[in-house]
Amino acid sequence: MSPSTSTQATRESSRVALVTCGLFPSLWDDDHPLRDALLAKGVAVDAVRWDDPAADWASYQAVVLRSPWDYVPRRAEFVAWAHSVPGLLNPAAVVEWNTDKRYLHELAEAGAPVTPTTYVSPGETWQPPSGGEWVVKPTISAGSQDTGRYALPSQLELAEAHVARLTSLGRTAMIQPYLSAVDTAGETALLYFADPSSGTLTFSHAARKGPMLTGPDEGKIDPGSEDITARSASPAELETAERVLAAIPERFRDLLYARVDVIPGPDGVPLLVELELTEPSLFLRTSPAAALRLAEAIRTRL
Template sequence: MKTLALVTAVAASGHDDDLAPLLDACADAGLHARAVAWDDPTVSWSRFDSALLRSPWDYTERLPEFLAWCEHADRVTHLMNPLNVVRWNTDKHYLADLATVGIPVVPTRFVEPDAEPMDALAAFLDEFDAGEFVVKPTVSAGARDTQRYARDQQFVAGNHIGRLLEQERSVMLQPYVASVDQHGETALLYFNGRFSHAARKGAQLPPGEGARQAPMALGDIVATTATPAEQALAERILTAAMRLRQLEDPLAYARIDLLTGADGLPQLLELELTEPSLFFAQAPGSAARFAAVLASRLADGTVRARMATA
């Protein structure tokens, strides 16, 4: 029986709703899967045939350490998540890469640690006639350290930007997309490059709420049907990501989070390729479909072959 490490974190214990159904589905698919924390020093990773990033959600606070662990894990076992994808996707500067190749991305401006926060915010507000806007770090998960502001809250927003920059964290500024309050976000899930299911996530940033500190996303999540336009854009995004990262094989999983822009067309909010929630509870049978993908990858003989030639 092939052994698979489903990589989580000590801090994420009890918070990953996908983990239990995935463990059960892996057992049904003939895999011996274990949930193990990337930051547990007692784990012998070489004992696993492969490892998959599942919920290492504290990496945003320890990114260099986490990336170094990923490199180590890929040396001693096979990390299903390609390293060049992990390095790219854990920092939301990737949105600029996708926008450059023509993907409609929620308008985003980046503020780097050497910038003056109020000047950067003023330039952003001069460029965008936004009644509300969002401040978030480029390395974050679950809306952590992210906040929604009204246009007349420039002073407090500038302080938020300044705090992040003082921590040597890059910052994103985005106009708030009003449609999310009514329609939420549409998350499209792909397994092995094929569409599996979609979920609707409620608005993550209620007006007047302070910056969230929990690294896990909140809000109502329900099953939904992706529109043809949403599916078409999601597939364009996956194709673009494959080309940008020079990948030949599809990724084990991908989640594409879309919003509806002012023109009524979908826009990319986030592309989750490293540790996405997969919303198994909203799509009966989806855990089994994903476990079948993992079993196929472990059974095809390429795992140890890649390790032997690395």
């Protein structure tokens, strides 16, 4: 068998699992372009629930986290599962670090421009600011679950009750100023994929996310309710994203993808809201070539 024939046979026999959950057994819609791009490259693709007891993870050459969005109440189980899976992308150590938003403190200490954040752990008390608009949410969440926006002092009791509710359940609350620019400029998601030749994260595309928080926490915000459109990233947004990526601890640098979410701060400088390394929507439909770029990055890992 010639080298070229051998390579083609390897590609055609390669199998990739795109990890989802019971809510989306056939994958979240945004991941269909990735599935199709992998199939076009001769890679077999299965959509597999992360908690499927029948899944044979070792049979896959790569296991790519996509939409396992029901993990939040079972994070410890999810992290343990991640450590048990060979070939997981992004790796299990990244999953453990990135699924608790206290990672923002580590990034801030490393010099990344992070939205100012206060953390309130169980047993601690919160000293509310005297005024302004603030966002309260748990450090472990997905899809804006258990997240609310409060105007102080008029909604002080509601904000305090939200923090108390989270901490009484053993969760850590985080409080951030509401960045009002999201109401006009929106939030920018900057997507980075591993370069097939070097493996380093390279900018792929950007998307605009419209505002979602209109008031106090009223329960789960359903996936797909965001207003997503294509966007050209500004030089300032790209600079902030590069500073964030540079602040990622060295032990977590072997990444397939990253999503950097930024909003202009009071002075107009983009601030990091979240760094998504575990299960972010990648907004592949906003950029026609994005799915092909990610599929090629995955194929080089096989």
